Amino acid sequence: MISLKQLSKIFKTSASTITAVDSVDLSVDEGEIFGIIGYSGAGKSTLIRILNMLERPTSGNVTVADKDMSSLSGRSLREARQEISMIFQHFNLLWSRSVKENIAFPLEIAGVAKEDRNSRVHELIDLVGLKGREDAYPSQLSGGQKQRVGIARALANNPKVLLCDEATSALDPKTTDSILDLLTDINKKLGLTIVLITHEMHVIRKICHRVAVMEAGRIVEQGPVLDVFRQPKEEMTKEFVKQVTEPEETMESISDWLHDKNQGPIIKLMFLGEDAEQPVMTELIRHCGVAVNILQGKVSKTREGSYGTLFVELQGEQENLDKALQFLEDHRVEAEVLKND
Structure with a gap:
């Protein structure tokens, strides 16, 4: 056209x-x-x-x-x-x-x-x-x-x-x-x-x-x-x-977590399409032996599908944390570590 x-x-x-x-x-x-x-x-x-x-x-x-x-x-x-x-x-x-x-x-x-x-x-x-x-x-x-x-x-x-x-x-x-x-x-x-x-x-x-x-x-x-x-x-x-995905009010709400050295790794998770609507976090907790503290999250709709972002704190032994990150990768969830003290 x-x-x-x-x-x-x-x-x-x-x-x-x-x-x-x-x-x-x-x-x-x-x-x-x-x-x-x-x-x-x-x-x-x-x-x-x-x-x-x-x-x-x-x-x-x-x-x-x-x-x-x-x-x-x-x-x-x-x-x-x-x-x-x-x-x-x-x-x-x-x-x-x-x-x-x-x-x-x-x-x-x-x-x-x-x-x-x-x-x-x-x-x-x-x-x-x-x-x-x-x-x-x-x-x-x-x-x-x-x-x-x-x-x-x-x-x-x-x-x-x-x-x-x-x-x-x-x-x-x-x-x-x-x-x-x-x-x-x-x-x-x-x-x-x-x-x-x-x-x-x-x-x-x-x-x-x-x-x-x-x-x-x-x-x-x-x-x-x-x-x-x-x-x-x-x-x-x-x-x-x-x-x-990271509006100012969202980043302000998790800023204290990002600067708290007593907290576990803060991870930004990005879900795409049908994956944004799957119970990935439930499976993560079940299979990887980690605790998940959800800090902030949002699922946005585009013309072609959903796009979700979720900010979480992971708690657990380092071996299980590594296992959790691998689990997310295997399930096509992009994970960005924002804080890893």
Whole structure:
């Protein structure tokens, strides 16, 4: 559906030259939810704007839905853009228009007849869960409702691709989850290809099939979300994965254990897929003769399966502790010793 080959974007000023996107190769499959994650300044916003030619690349090729976007201009570019919609962090709604009028706006521009417009608008209002709010104005809506309007408006012309530019960054965690659930539902119902950029690994973990990590304009790592969670290779990727597997509040809660010399080894265990739902700890205690003190734990769901992390203290003779670590390895549980006094 989307193919980027040796894509670069260079901004030149009187004082300097900035390479915002640097030789990026990327492909997104039809019907996939693909995430691009990076900190501010990584180049992800520039990259996503190049997909619909809001920014022209300095070099390289952009193909979306079998169209070479970088070769299009004028009417042909406008027609191609109708297949690529976008939603934004700050909603970009027309404040003088009601919900239904905002959703109808792209249909008006496309010259769709009024009767057909009204039918499509009501269909979209039902899809995004805004029934009963058709006549409300943006100032009367919550942040989540505003983003639902933005999503409905983006879907008005039946696009093949939906681009999401930090679409949940302005929302609280509960509302973020509801919007991510909506995007997942839309992806399933419509087979829509979704590309989203974010700096939050929670967003990637919850809805994406694959992810690319950007740093200084380059893609430093990419792959299926579950694989990236299991074996992040680059330091940048490891930092993002820790947002989910080792959140700050978790590390604070076990900090006393890590510094207590009277405690046994502190082990971080990582479970993947079906293994995250198996009674491994029960078997560990039964077969290895160790006591297990569970300090903190969490099982997170990705699109492709579960990913669990568990922080434990092991107590027992050294021979049994070694046996326990071997048992975990044999059962495909990754174990990292955080403290071993």
